[in-house]
Amino acid sequence: MKGRLTLKDKRPKYKKIIEAAVKVIAENGYHAAQVSKIAKQAGVADGTIYLYFKNKEDILISLFKEKMGIHIEKIREKLEGKRSASEKLYTLIESHFTQLDQDHDYAIVTQLELRQTNRELRLKINQILKEYLDVIDEIIEYGKITGEFRADLDKRLARQIIFGTIDEIVTTWVMNDQKYQLIDLVEKVYELFMNGFQKRDTQASFSQTDVTSFQQ
Amino acid sequence: MKGRLTLKDKRPKYKKIIEAAVKVIAENGYHAAQVSKIAKQAGVADGTIYLYFKNKEDILISLFKEKMGIHIEKIREKLEGKRSASEKLYTLIESHFTQLDQDHDYAIVTQLELRQTNRELRLKINQILKEYLDVIDEIIEYGKITGEFRADLDKRLARQIIFGTIDEIVTTWVMNDQKYQLIDLVEKVYELFMNGFQKRDTQASFSQTDVTSFQQ
Amino acid sequence: MKGRLTLKDKRPKYKKIIEAAVKVIAENGYHAAQVSKIAKQAGVADGTIYLYFKNKEDILISLFKEKMGIHIEKIREKLEGKRSASEKLYTLIESHFTQLDQDHDYAIVTQLELRQTNRELRLKINQILKEYLDVIDEIIEYGKITGEFRADLDKRLARQIIFGTIDEIVTTWVMNDQKYQLIDLVEKVYELFMNGFQKRDTQASFSQTDVTSFQQ
Amino acid sequence: MKGRLTLKDKRPKYKKIIEAAVKVIAENGYHAAQVSKIAKQAGVADGTIYLYFKNKEDILISLFKEKMGIHIEKIREKLEGKRSASEKLYTLIESHFTQLDQDHDYAIVTQLELRQTNRELRLKINQILKEYLDVIDEIIEYGKITGEFRADLDKRLARQIIFGTIDEIVTTWVMNDQKYQLIDLVEKVYELFMNGFQKRDTQASFSQTDVTSFQQ
DNA sequence: AATGAATGAGTCTTCATTCAT
DNA sequence: CATGAATGAAGACTCATTCAT
Numbered sequence: 001m002k003g004r005l006t007l008k009d010k011r012p013k014y015k016k017i018i019e020a021a022v023k024v025i026a027e028n029g030y031h032a033a034q035v036s037k038i039a040k041q042a043g044v045a046d047g048t049i050y051l052y053f054k055n056k057e058d059i060l061i062s063l064f065k066e067k068m069g070i071h072i073e074k075i076r077e078k079l080e081g082k083r084s085a086s087e088k089l090y091t092l093i094e095s096h097f098t099q100l101d102q103d104h105d106y107a108i109v110t111q112l113e114l115r116q117t118n119r120e121l122r123l124k125i126n127q128i129l130k131e132y133l134d135v136i137d138e139i140i141e142y143g144k145i146t147g148e149f150r151a152d153l154d155k156r157l158a159r160q161i162i163f164g165t166i167d168e169i170v171t172t173w174v175m176n177d178q179k180y181q182l183i184d185l186v187e188k189v190y191e192l193f194m195n196g197f198q199k200r201d202t203q204a205s206f207s208q209t210d211v212t213s214f215q216q
Numbered sequence: 217m218k219g220r221l222t223l224k225d226k227r228p229k230y231k232k233i234i235e236a237a238v239k240v241i242a243e244n245g246y247h248a249a250q251v252s253k254i255a256k257q258a259g260v261a262d263g264t265i266y267l268y269f270k271n272k273e274d275i276l277i278s279l280f281k282e283k284m285g286i287h288i289e290k291i292r293e294k295l296e297g298k299r300s301a302s303e304k305l306y307t308l309i310e311s312h313f314t315q316l317d318q319d320h321d322y323a324i325v326t327q328l329e330l331r332q333t334n335r336e337l338r339l340k341i342n343q344i345l346k347e348y349l350d351v352i353d354e355i356i357e358y359g360k361i362t363g364e365f366r367a368d369l370d371k372r373l374a375r376q377i378i379f380g381t382i383d384e385i386v387t388t389w390v391m392n393d394q395k396y397q398l399i400d401l402v403e404k405v406y407e408l409f410m411n412g413f414q415k416r417d418t419q420a421s422f423s424q425t426d427v428t429s430f431q432q
Numbered sequence: 433m434k435g436r437l438t439l440k441d442k443r444p445k446y447k448k449i450i451e452a453a454v455k456v457i458a459e460n461g462y463h464a465a466q467v468s469k470i471a472k473q474a475g476v477a478d479g480t481i482y483l484y485f486k487n488k489e490d491i492l493i494s495l496f497k498e499k500m501g502i503h504i505e506k507i508r509e510k511l512e513g514k515r516s517a518s519e520k521l522y523t524l525i526e527s528h529f530t531q532l533d534q535d536h537d538y539a540i541v542t543q544l545e546l547r548q549t550n551r552e553l554r555l556k557i558n559q560i561l562k563e564y565l566d567v568i569d570e571i572i573e574y575g576k577i578t579g580e581f582r583a584d585l586d587k588r589l590a591r592q593i594i595f596g597t598i599d600e601i602v603t604t605w606v607m608n609d610q611k612y613q614l615i616d617l618v619e620k621v622y623e624l625f626m627n628g629f630q631k632r633d634t635q636a637s638f639s640q641t642d643v644t645s646f647q648q
Numbered sequence: 649m650k651g652r653l654t655l656k657d658k659r660p661k662y663k664k665i666i667e668a669a670v671k672v673i674a675e676n677g678y679h680a681a682q683v684s685k686i687a688k689q690a691g692v693a694d695g696t697i698y699l700y701f702k703n704k705e706d707i708l709i710s711l712f713k714e715k716m717g718i719h720i721e722k723i724r725e726k727l728e729g730k731r732s733a734s735e736k737l738y739t740l741i742e743s744h745f746t747q748l749d750q751d752h753d754y755a756i757v758t759q760l761e762l763r764q765t766n767r768e769l770r771l772k773i774n775q776i777l778k779e780y781l782d783v784i785d786e787i788i789e790y791g792k793i794t795g796e797f798r799a800d801l802d803k804r805l806a807r808q809i810i811f812g813t814i815d816e817i818v819t820t821w822v823m824n825d826q827k828y829q830l831i832d833l834v835e836k837v838y839e840l841f842m843n844g845f846q847k848r849d850t851q852a853s854f855s856q857t858d859v860t861s862f863q864q
Numbered sequence: 865a866a867t868g869a870a871t872g873a874g875t876c877t878t879c880a881t882t883c884a885t
Numbered sequence: 886c887a888t889g890a891a892t893g894a895a896g897a898c899t900c901a902t903t904c905a906t
Contacts, residue, residue: 013869013870029334029335031334034895034896034897035896035897035898036896036897039872044870044871045870045871045872046871046872046873046897046898047870047871047872047873047898047899047900048869048870048871048872049898050897050898050899051869051870055897055898056897056898112335112338115331115332116331116332116333116334117332118245118246118247118332119245119328122328122391123391126391154404154408157385157401157404157405157408158408160381160384160385160388161377161380161381161384161408163384164377164380164381164382164383164384164385165376165377165380165381166380167380167384168376168377168379168380168383168384169373169376169380172376175338175339175342185373188370188373189373192370192373192374192377192412192413193412195411195412195413196408196409196411196412197408197411229886229887250878250879250880251879251880251881252879252880252889255889260887260888261887261888261889262880262881262888262889262890263881263882263883263887263888263889264886264887264888264889265881266880266881266882267886267887271880271881272879272880272881445865445866461766461767462766463766466899466900466901467900467901467902468868468900468901471868476866476867477866477867477868478867478868478869478901478902479866479867479868479902479903479904480865480866480867480868481902482901482902482903483865483866487901487902488900488901488902544767544770547763547764548763548764548765548766549764550677550679550764551677551760554760554823555823558823585840586836586840589817589833589836589837589840590840592813592816592817592820593809593812593813593816593840595816596809596812596813596814596815596816596817597808597809597812597813598812599812599816600808600809600811600812600815600816601805601808601812604808607770607771607774617805620802620805621805624801624802624805624806624809624844624845625844627843627844627845627846628840628841628843628844629840629843630843661890661891682874682875682876683875683876683877684875684876687893692891692892693891693892693893694876694877694892694893694894695877695878695879695891695892695893695894696890696891696892696893697877698876698877698878699890699891703876703877704875704876704877
């Protein structure tokens with residue numbers, strides 16, 4: 001297929017540097033992750049970093065943009081197949097947890113290290129995050145259209161509940177040295193969200209079939 | 217005498233340094249908040265700082281401990297007067313938002329700057345935060361006892377929803393330069409939480425079976 | 433065939449690189465004139481520079497040697513036609529000012545940027561300059577032979593006055609952003625030099641007393 | 649006496665750093681004169697440099713300003729006692745050469761290293777030099793008033809001859825490793841300047857004998 | 865002859881902390 | 886208790902030069 005080239009196909013050094021950065025930052029923390037350490041881990045010279053990235057901050061931004069881009073792409077693909085907002089919400093939570101469950105180093109970087117940066121950088125990170133928050137918004141909108149969610153549900157607030165909660169859950173998990181499986185929490189989180197968002201008087205139609213049908 | 221002495225009663229320099237730190241960090245950001253700047257703002261010599269604090273990190277820890285202590289004390293006082301879990305939950309949200317609404321500098325420090333620190337410091341911050349999370353836990357427990365909240369409500373998850381959400385809301389508010397009033401959001405947030413946590417005695421058609429059926 | 437080949441005749445890339453260097457150095461200053469910038473301006477690859485020049489210093493040396501060679505050649509041609517030392521001196525000054533008046537970029541390079549180099553390079557530059565100083569020396573010698581200049585005129589000192597003065601004049605002019613015409617100064621400079629160098633057959637009035645009185 | 653405190657009286661570290669800088673720069677060249685080397689030579693910590701100087705450039709500027717200030721002060725004192733422009737001119741040349749003769753390291757710094765700097769710095773250096781050029785200008789003006797110098801003498805040109813020449817002489821001397829005594833050149837230089845600047849129609853009494861009589 | 869991606873050595877500056885007064 | 890001058894460790898980034906193609 002001739003889509004956009006992914007990290008794997010082109011710019012091998014770019015990819016290697018990003019992967020090295022994730023590892024070195026996860027292991028040492030952002031401030032102790034010297035450029036020279038990242039270069040060594042990537043198997044390139046210090047100067048080579050600067051052929052691909054403007055500066056150290058740019059590595060972090062690019063790393064997050066790259067990973068988040070892939071993450072969003074995957075989620076959007078999965079969401080397309082789902083016909084109900086509830087299924088979509090379930091898929092989002094599951095994808096979010098799965099991705100971080102599968103890449104512990106990246107989880108550390110995104111939950112802890114990425115935040116140890118100045119306000120300016122945080123704003124750039126937020127811009128990237130915006131696209132993800134849009135996906136959440138779309139699910140909420142969809143749920144209101146299909147009638148699955150209460151018509152008076154505040155979109156921004158619902159989004160903050162969803163993102164705030166799963167982010168807090170992941171951070172707690174990372175802080176606890178990732179001792180348990182994030183993926184095990186999907187069901188409960190989903191259920192609580194649904195409880196809060198659903199129409200109250202019309203919950204008769206949420207048939208057993210509907211619910212189970214989207215379970216893998 | 218009424219319990220432990222507060223910031224106001226003793227050690228005027230200690231108090232001045234903490235207040236100076238909040239101001240300087242809020243205005244300059246954590247990394248640009250040099251000890252000398254804090255000393256200048258507090259009207260003391262650089263060296264004096266070290267008579268009251270072990271090191272720069274200790275200022276931050278103490279600042280958070282001090283402020284959070286007062287915050288928790290206030291909340292506990294208010295909560296005592298409330299007889300229902302729902303009232304307690306409402307009071308918690310209201311107190312949380314009110315405190316930060318009233319001290320913008322501290323809001324910046326706690327939501328943005330305090331997080332720009334290394335893992336070690338974050339762990340210490342979490343220990344302090346623990347006491348606040350305990351308050352949340354107690355409300356949840358209480359609600360389950362009174363029957364206001366579902367018996368099968370996962371305490372940790374509920375706490376993460378509550379804290380994750382209000383934290384995300386405050387952060388968004390700070391990032392948006394605190395343009396609106398946090399306090400105006402209390403009602404809606406409270407309702408959504410209640411929606412999710414409440415016993416579903418009016419949820420005739422959403423049978424208990426339905427809900428559990430798709431849990432693993 | 434007419435002597436050594438000039439810049440115009442052969443090695444077009446060599447010529448292009450030198451001209452590019454003059455332009456880039458004049459516009460950016462010596463230290464901001466990266467080899468890659470010069471290569472880009474010359475329309476060649478970075479590596480190509482090293483097929484024509486040993487290193488960056490060598491570009492500067494070659495540039496100066498090349499330009500100074502042409503300058504000296506022109507002056508010698510003009511001087512051949514002059515029969516008196518005074519005419520020769522006038523011609524030298526005029527040529528010096530004219531050349532720099534006509535190539536502002538080169539004037540900046542030679543008066544300001546070429547001097548921002550280390551001692552070693554300065555010695556090499558002085559070696560090239562030596563040939564030019566020889567031309568001055570020859571004029572002074574000639575003037576002493578024809579009797580136009582005082583027999584006791586110190587050759588080295590006279591040369592230092594001539595070169596030191598015109599160099600200072602050009603530097604001042606460059607520093608003042610070349611706002612005026614150098615060529616307009618030729619007459620006055622020439623006259624002052626002649627005043628100082630000429631035989632004084634009419635110097636009766638400077639009494640012994642005057643001279644000795646201010647010696648310590 | 650309670651005049652302004654000189655380098656010797658106050659700020660011993662400031663003075664030590666400047667003297668160390670002169671030595672280290674003279675021995676290593678400006679670009680090889682690392683701040684750490686200067687600090688070591690001065691017997692202070694690297695960071696101490698920055699309590700007294702804004703940055704490395706500022707050391708150079710301050711060094712020149714300090715030394716030039718002292719130099720100008722001395723010259724002005726000596727000039728006050730002189731009643732004729734010729735005496736003043738003689739004194740200026742003598743002072744200039746004497747100062748540099750007595751401090752070879754400073755001579756290297758001022759003639760070679762101070763010039764290895766970018767345009768911006770050169771402009772700052774020129775501002776400091778301006779005060780010295782003013783002294784020269786005053787002598788020329790004075791000579792025109794007393795009638796010692798030609799009324800039509802161009803002030804700027806005369807100043808450029810004086811400064812350009814003595815600067816060129818000193819640079820040549822430094823480049824030749826200061827093998828001879830600068831002070832020995834004073835008489836001849838003075839004589840040549842006078843020759844060029846004097847009124848011509850009144851020079852009847854300046855006999856050849858007169859001129860040579862005060863040469864050593 | 866020409867390219868240009870890759871290399872890696874080298875240094876100024878900041879700022880938390882100390883300690884003599 | 887209080888001061889503030891002095892300390893010194895630590896690292897991102899540039900750019901002249903090389904060499905495989």
